[in-house]
Amino acid sequence: MHFGxxxxxxxxxxxxxxxxxxGATDFDAQVRYAQAAERGKFDFLxxxxxxxxxxxxxxxxxxxxxxxxxxxxxxxxGTERIGLVTTASTTFNEPYNLARMFKTLDVMSHGRMGWNVxxxxxxxxxxxxxxxxxxxxxxxxxxxxMVQLVQSLWGSWGEDxxxxxxxxxRYADASKIQPVNLQGRHVATRGPLPIPPSEQGQxxxxxxxxxxxxxxxxGQYASGVxxxxxxxDDARAQRTALRRAAQAAGRDPDEIKFFAGxxxxxxxxxxxxxDRRLQLGQDIFPSRVPYLGQMLGLRLSESRxxxxxxxxxxxxxRANPGDPRSATALKVAREGWTIxxxxxxxxxxxxxxxxxxxxxxxxxxxxxxxxGAVDGFWVSIDVFEDGIDAFVxxxxxxxQERGLFHTDYEGTTLRDHLGVPxxxxxxxxxxxxxx
Amino acid sequence: MHFGxxxxxxxxxxxxxxxxxxGATDFDAQVRYAQAAERGKFDFLxxxxxxxxxxxxxxxxxxxxxxxxxxxxxxxxGTERIGLVTTASTTFNEPYNLARMFKTLDVMSHGRMGWNVxxxxxxxxxxxxxxxxxxxxxxxxxxxxMVQLVQSLWGSWGEDxxxxxxxxxRYADASKIQPVNLQGRHVATRGPLPIPPSEQGQxxxxxxxxxxxxxxxxGQYASGVxxxxxxxDDARAQRTALRRAAQAAGRDPDEIKFFAGxxxxxxxxxxxxxDRRLQLGQDIFPSRVPYLGQMLGLRLSESRxxxxxxxxxxxxxRANPGDPRSATALKVAREGWTIxxxxxxxxxxxxxxxxxxxxxxxxxxxxxxxxGAVDGFWVSIDVFEDGIDAFVxxxxxxxQERGLFHTDYEGTTLRDHLGVPxxxxxxxxxxxxxx
Numbered sequence: 062m063h064f065g066x067x068x069x070x071x072x073x074x075x076x077x078x079x080x081x082x083x084g085a086t087d088f089d090a091q092v093r094y095a096q097a098a099e100r101g102k103f104d105f106l107x108x109x110x111x112x113x114x115x116x117x118x119x120x121x122x123x124x125x126x127x128x129x130x131x132x133x134x135x136x137x138x139g140t141e142r143i144g145l146v147t148t149a150s151t152t153f154n155e156p157y158n159l160a161r162m163f164k165t166l167d168v169m170s171h172g173r174m175g176w177n178v179x180x181x182x183x184x185x186x187x188x189x190x191x192x193x194x195x196x197x198x199x200x201x202x203x204x205x206x207m208v209q210l211v212q213s214l215w216g217s218w219g220e221d222x223x224x225x226x227x228x229x230x231r232y233a234d235a236s237k238i239q240p241v242n243l244q245g246r247h248v249a250t251r252g253p254l255p256i257p258p259s260e261q262g263q264x265x266x267x268x269x270x271x272x273x274x275x276x277x278x279x280g281q282y283a284s285g286v287x288x289x290x291x292x293x294d295d296a297r298a299q300r301t302a303l304r305r306a307a308q309a310a311g312r313d314p315d316e317i318k319f320f321a322g323x324x325x326x327x328x329x330x331x332x333x334x335x336d337r338r339l340q341l342g343q344d345i346f347p348s349r350v351p352y353l354g355q356m357l358g359l360r361l362s363e364s365r366x367x368x369x370x371x372x373x374x375x376x377x378x379r380a381n382p383g384d385p386r387s388a389t390a391l392k393v394a395r396e397g398w399t400i401x402x403x404x405x406x407x408x409x410x411x412x413x414x415x416x417x418x419x420x421x422x423x424x425x426x427x428x429x430x431x432x433g434a435v436d437g438f439w440v441s442i443d444v445f446e447d448g449i450d451a452f453v454x455x456x457x458x459x460x461q462e463r464g465l466f467h468t469d470y471e472g473t474t475l476r477d478h479l480g481v482p483x484x485x486x487x488x489x490x491x492x493x494x495x496x
Numbered sequence: 497m498h499f500g501x502x503x504x505x506x507x508x509x510x511x512x513x514x515x516x517x518x519g520a521t522d523f524d525a526q527v528r529y530a531q532a533a534e535r536g537k538f539d540f541l542x543x544x545x546x547x548x549x550x551x552x553x554x555x556x557x558x559x560x561x562x563x564x565x566x567x568x569x570x571x572x573x574g575t576e577r578i579g580l581v582t583t584a585s586t587t588f589n590e591p592y593n594l595a596r597m598f599k600t601l602d603v604m605s606h607g608r609m610g611w612n613v614x615x616x617x618x619x620x621x622x623x624x625x626x627x628x629x630x631x632x633x634x635x636x637x638x639x640x641x642m643v644q645l646v647q648s649l650w651g652s653w654g655e656d657x658x659x660x661x662x663x664x665x666r667y668a669d670a671s672k673i674q675p676v677n678l679q680g681r682h683v684a685t686r687g688p689l690p691i692p693p694s695e696q697g698q699x700x701x702x703x704x705x706x707x708x709x710x711x712x713x714x715g716q717y718a719s720g721v722x723x724x725x726x727x728x729d730d731a732r733a734q735r736t737a738l739r740r741a742a743q744a745a746g747r748d749p750d751e752i753k754f755f756a757g758x759x760x761x762x763x764x765x766x767x768x769x770x771d772r773r774l775q776l777g778q779d780i781f782p783s784r785v786p787y788l789g790q791m792l793g794l795r796l797s798e799s800r801x802x803x804x805x806x807x808x809x810x811x812x813x814r815a816n817p818g819d820p821r822s823a824t825a826l827k828v829a830r831e832g833w834t835i836x837x838x839x840x841x842x843x844x845x846x847x848x849x850x851x852x853x854x855x856x857x858x859x860x861x862x863x864x865x866x867x868g869a870v871d872g873f874w875v876s877i878d879v880f881e882d883g884i885d886a887f888v889x890x891x892x893x894x895x896q897e898r899g900l901f902h903t904d905y906e907g908t909t910l911r912d913h914l915g916v917p918x919x920x921x922x923x924x925x926x927x928x929x930x931x
Contacts, residue, residue, distance in 0.1 A: 076662035083660070086603045086692060088573065112592065114690045118668040123690045128600040134569035135604060138523065153590065157547065157624040165563040168521045169570060189592040191684025225518070227511035230779065233553040249626025255549045255558045257521060344665065 062098045062440050062449070063322070064106040064132075066122045067091060069444035070324060071341035075122055080446045085126040092139035094445040101453030102467055104478040105144030105175060107267075107287060107439050108132065112153060112186035120344065130162050137170035144475035146175035146267050146285070151207040152200055153181055153190045157250050159207070160214035163264045164256045172260030172474035176211075177267040177287060178278065180204045199247075201274040206245035208266065208282050209487060213241040215263035216486015217253030261474035262485040271299070279317065280306025281491055284481040286319050287439055291385040291413055296321050296434035311490045316481050318436035321429065322412030323422070326405075326443065327451050331417040335398075338405040338416075341443055346404045353404060356380070356387040357394060366401045370394050389413070412441055419455030426456075427465055497533045497875050497884070498757070499541040499567075501557050502526060504879040505759060506776035510557055515881045520561040527574035529880040536888030537902055539913040540579030540610060542702075542722060542874050543567065547588060547621035555779065565597050572605035579910035581610035581702050581720070586642040587635055588616055588625045592685050594642070595649035598699045599691045607695030607909035611646075612702040612722060613713065615639045634682075636709040641680035643701065643717050644922060648676040650698035651921020652688035696909035697920040706734070714752065715741025716926055719916040722874055723756050726820040726848055731756050731869035746925045751916050753871035756864065757847030758857070761840075761878065762886050766852040770833075773840040773851075776878055781839045788839060791815070791822040792829060801836045805829050824848070847876055854890030861891075862900055 067085040068074035081087045095106055108129040116123050129147040137145060145166070149159055159176075167174040180200040181187065187194045195203070219237030226232075241252035268279040269287035279286050286303055290296040296319070304314035328334030347363045354361035358379040359370070370378065375395055380387035390408040398406070407414025415425040429435050442448040460466035471477060502520040503509035516525045530541055543564040551558050564582040572580060580601070584594055594611075602609040615635040616622065622629045630638070654672030661667075676687035703714040704722035714721050721738055725731040731754070739749035763769030782798045789796035793814040794805070805813065810830055815822035825843040833841070842849025850860040864870050877883040895901035906912060 073665075075660070075667065076665060080662075088604050092573075114673070114688055117670065118673055118690070119670045120665055120667050122667055126690055126692075127603065128596045130566065131569045131597060131600045131604065134566045135573050138527075138570050138573050154593070155588065155625055158589070158593075161563045162566060165566045168562065169523050169566065185686070188686035190590055191679065191686075225510070227515075230508075230511060230555055232510065232555050232557055235552065235554045238549070238553055244626065251548075251620070251623035251626075253549055255553070255561055257561075 062103045062106050062442065064091075064095070064098075064108045066125050067127070067445070068122060069446070069448055070441040071338070071443040072121050072345050073341045073343050074444040074446075076343075077341070077444050077446065080444065084446075085122050088127075088132070088135045090445070091132055092136055094449055095136040095140050095143060097449040097453060099140050099143040101449070101457045102470060103143055103440075104437065105146045105173075105285075105475060106133075106136065107177070108145075108147040110148040110150065110179075111183075112150060112181060113183070113189050115185070130166060133166060133174070134169060137166060137173065142173070142470045142473065144173045144175060144265075144478050145170055146177055146265075146475075148177040148179045148269070150181040150186070151178055151204040152195055153186065153192075154207075155250075156207055156210035156214065156248050157252075157254070160211040160250075160254055161256065163211070164215055164254065164259070167259035167261065167264045168256060170259075172262075172476070174259075174264040175267050175285060175475055176264050177269055178204060178208055178282065179269060197274065201278070203245075203247040204278060205281075206248050208278075210241070210243050210245065210248055210250050212263070212266075212282075212487045213243055214250060214252050214254040217241050218255060218257055220258050220262065220485050223257040258485060259474075261476045262483055265475050265479065265481065276302055276306045279303050280308075280310045280312070282488070283317055284476070284479055286317065288319055288321050288435075289411065290321050291389070293429055293432045293434045295385060296429060297432060300434060300436070312488075318479055318481070320437045320439045321435045322441060323425065323438045324407055324410050324412040324414045324441040324443075325422040325452065325456065326407060326414050326416040327419060327422065327448070327455055328416075329418060331421075334416045334418075335402055335405050337443070338407065339401065342405060346401050349404055349409055350400060352409060353390060353400065356384050356390045356408070361400065367399050369397050369399050419452075419459055422452075422456045423459040423463070426460065427463060430465060497538045497541050497877065499526075499530070499533075499543045501559055501561060502880070503557060504881070504883055505876040506773070506878040507556050507780050508776045508778050509879040509881075511778075512776070512879050512881065515879065519881075520557050523567070523570045525880070526567060527571055529884055530571040530575050530578060532884040532888060534575050534578040536884070536892045537905060538578055538875075539872065540581050540608075540720075540910060541568075541571065542612070543580075543582040545583040545585065545614075546618075547585060547616060548618070548624050550620070565601060568601060568609070569604060572601060572608065577608070577905045577908060579608045579610060579700075579913050580605055581612055581700075581910075583612040583614045583704070585616040585621070586613055586639040587630055588621065588627075589642075591642055591645035591649065591683050592687075592689070595646040595685075595689055596691065598646070599650055599689065599694070602694035602696065602699045603691060605694075607697075607911070609694075609699040610702050610720060610910055611699050612704055613639060613643055613717065614704060632709065636713070638680075638682040639713060640716075641683050643713075645676070645678050645680065645683055645685050647698070647701075647717075647922050648678055649685060649687050649689040652676050653690060653692055655693050655697065655920050658692040693920060694909075696911045697918055700910050700914065700916065711737055711741045714738050715743075715745045715747070717923070718752055719911070719914055721752065721754050723754055723870075724846060725756050726824070728864055728867045728869045730820060731864060732867060735869060735871070747923075753914055753916070755872045755874045756870045757876060758860065758873045759842055759845050759847040759849045759876040759878075760857040760887065760891065761842060761849050761851040762854060762857065762883070762890055763851075764853060766856075769851045769853075770837055770840050772878070773842065774836065777840055781836050784839055784844055785835060787844060788825060788835065791819050791825045791843070796835065802834050804832050804834050854894055857887075857891045858894040858898070861895065862898060865900060
């Protein structure tokens with residue numbers, strides 16, 4: 062489940078009835094939401110990160126208010142099973158600091174942490190560190206160094222080095238706690254890191270974002286990939302490419318799991334689901350009309366918001382091949398909805414939006430899964446306060462009845478949940494290849 | 497209260513009966529210890545930090561295992577009033593990252609955080625960041641930049657910028673959320689930081705460590721100073737110097753509070769207190785005999801451990817003026833204890849060690865306080881598992897009966913506990929001076 066700014070994924074989530082006043086800074090609420098997701102047996106929460114202020118704050122909260130590692134510390138203490146994954150920049154952190162924080166959290170959560178390795182290119186973020194954005198190749202070079210140094214530090218306290226025998230007075234086997242002494246072009250560290258293994262050894266690596274560079278990162282290191290895609294064909298292609306990249310790196314393709322985003326609009330009826338989205342979108346719809354026009358090959362203006370497309374427009378409309386969401390937009394438009402309602406179907410949102418009763422979302426997930434397009438989903442909830450419960454009580458039982466989703470956690474660690482192998486320190490199969 | 501490696505301040509704390517097996521990584525235990533301190537109405541916990549492995553790990557735990565900010569996140573969620581202070585290096589962190597983490601924790605704890613600003617010169621730590629140690633002046637130059645940039649970021653989200661009015665849809669007053677655009681020689685940041693104020697506005701600055709550079713830092717920024725001193729005269733001199741430094745920086749001297757360390761050895765009798773320390777010291781005593789000799793101007797060897805000093809030695813012995821602990825060592829030696837027992841009096845420990853029933857510690861604290869030597873103490877507990885309760889149930893009630901210590905928290909924030917003024921962003925009185 063995608064765990065964001067304290068309110069939910071929709072712009073006006075913060076304005077919905079019942080949402081705590083100080084939502085963005087309310088850790089009790091964050092923990093409550095995580096517990097609700099855990100009740101639904103979600104494999105993991107996924108927190109994005111952004112090293113700056115990313116929005117016009119006048120009418121909408123920023124994507125993120127609080128530091129994600131500390132947010133996950135609060136959540137780790139308030140939950141027992143659900144995995145905890147967060148993005149942390151490989152560009153504006155030092156390997157020793159990141160290694161220490163992630164392994165501390167992995168120990169705190171009893172083996173539930175994952176690190177989504179992401180380079181930062183955004184100029185606002187760079188400016189917060191007094192830097193200019195890094196070039197793509199440099200950025201990825203540093204990322205590779207970071208992952209390898211962090212994993213080496215994780216492994217530097219040998220897995221069975223901690224003796225802790227009060228009777229004999231032997232605390233640790235110092236011969237099994239060794240420096241890493243790694244010097245890259247961008248970062249370096251000596252080590253060791255004074256932290257024993259967690260229940261899953263060390264955190265799991267996640268990757269997000271495509272491109273050849275991203276694919277290589279995922280293939281080499283990632284156990285989970287957070288994807289964004291709008292069609293089964295594209296998702297299947299991405300998943301296949303990832304599995305091949307893992308294989309090319311000498312790994313078993315089943316060690317890498319692909320999660321596609323989904324952004325359900327739930328309601329007892331389709332009408333209710335649309336009405337909820339209308340309320341949650343409010344002032345954002347007018348500004349999106351011209352882009353909807355581009356998706357359909359039409360000139361549309363704000364003044365048309367409350368009207369459906371005319372018969373003539375529907376005949377002229379063509380799905381713009383430049384945006385994979387266009388086909389859905391055209392399909393929805395042909396159903397006769399007003400332009401505002403078309404937009405309320407989430408046709409310009411970041412992920413596919415199944416609209417209507419829980420079955421619609423369950424069908425979407427089943428179809429994609431059975432088509433071999435995904436290993437799972439990351440679910441974007443509209444409003445945390447009531448939306449997680451709606452998903453957990455609506456969609457999850459259907460998936461369970463259909464035998465598509467577990468009825469309880471089978472293990473205790475994130476590696477257990479994902480079904481990915483144990484790893485401690487660098488992946489021995491890659492160590493040679495990386496030189 | 498000094499909150500260390502999960503076990504307590506004495507080397508063999510980890511071996512004592514009842515201490516949890518996984519103490520160094522057991523967050524439930526950390527939270528329990530913090531709750532015990534809160535029951536004693538301690539103003540704050542103080543966590544040191546060290547960016548490396550600082551000890552021979554074969555027989556003793558390192559000073560610190562887990563990352564301190566995440567440890568305090570766990571503690572913040574399990575306590576309600578006690579202040580939370582930790583060291584974070586100004587040398588090996590970026591201002592944006594530190595500002596974000598400390599303010600997040602301040603929000604999480606509802607205004608209980610403090611940052612002990614410390615530059616790092618240790619070569620082991622530097623090597624973990626691929627660096628050589630920084631020169632003293634550079635290090636302090638960077639520290640000044642760090643504190644000012646971090647405080648500026650803290651103030652960059654205006655104190656009343658968060659409107660959060662669901663009815664009108666106004667989320668924040670963007671005109672009150674402004675970049676800081678600060679460029680130092682060592683660090684730079686643009687800002688703003690997207691975090692609203694906590695109940696105390698922003699974290700409190702602490703300082704530790706002496707010297708002219710340290711004194712200037714404390715005078716300019718610190719509300720609390722973590723001191724180390726072995727006599728009333730020295731403590732009073734340090735406190736006076738700090739108050740003068742604050743005044744020189746244009747502040748009221750009462751805005752800076754000086755805390756001296758104390759490391760009580762508690763027992764129903766003096767004999768019991770010594771026996772507990774003997775057990776807690778075990779294998780460390782032999783190696784300390786030669787240094788004890790130096791303190792007393794004598795040549796002493798390990799083989800003498802179980803003997804008291806001879807009459808002749810006692811006549812020859814002179815307290816070494818180079819170590820302020822020597823006078824206490826000589827006084828204890830003259831009482832006729834064996835060399836092992838002399839060491840068990842803590843005469844070479846980091847802080848003064850009152851030995852015996854709770855009254856002895858209470859007397860020590862009262863004497864120092866009434867002499868104007870301190871504003872308070874940071875208490876180093878021998879074994880957290882039973883030592884915090886022993887202090888809270890033994891020493892605290894005596895101090896309360898004597899009217900020297902509060903019977904409950906009077907406020908909710910760390911600033912309330914310390915009695916230091918509100919601050920948001922840079923101290924306006926210093927902003928001009930710092931130019």
